[in-house]
Amino acid sequence: MKIYNVEIPPDLEIPELDAKTKAAIDAFHEENVRDQREKEERMKSLPEWQNKPVVYPYGPPRPPSINVQALRQLPPHTRAIFAYLHRDEITY
Numbered sequence: 001m002k003i004y005n006v007e008i009p010p011d012l013e014i015p016e017l018d019a020k021t022k023a024a025i026d027a028f029h030e031e032n033v034r035d036q037r038e039k040e041e042r043m044k045s046l047p048e049w050q051n052k053p054v055v056y057p058y059g060p061p062r063p064p065s066i067n068v069q070a071l072r073q074l075p076p077h078t079r080a081i082f083a084y085l086h087r088d089e090i091t092y
Contacts, residue, residue, distance in 0.1 A: 002091045003083070006066035017080040025084060063089070 001008045008014070043049040071079055083090065 003066050003086055004063045004089050005091075006068065008066075008068065008071070012068065012072060012079075013076055014079045014083045015076050017077075017084045021077075021081065022084060025081070 001014075071082070074082070
């Protein structure tokens with residue numbers, strides 16, 4: 001398994017996350033998306049925010065780095081949450 005193209009050793013256990021925790025994470029994510037949309041709508045009404053392009057002064061954001069040793073120090077449930085949050089970036 002790789003996360004952001006960093007090989008995760010096979011001996012590093014990342015258990016399956018339980019449905020209740022997945023549902024809580026998904027609900028929290030949806031709430032954040034909704035809040036962000038509402039904030040963007042409010043900002044559009046302000047003259048200083050109209051027609052402002054997004055500018056990345058140092059280029060687009062880079063993907064996060066993955067520290068396998070730090071992952072090893074996390075409890076299995078926390079590693080499962082980490083993997084679930086980054087599930088779109090996991091390759092096999």
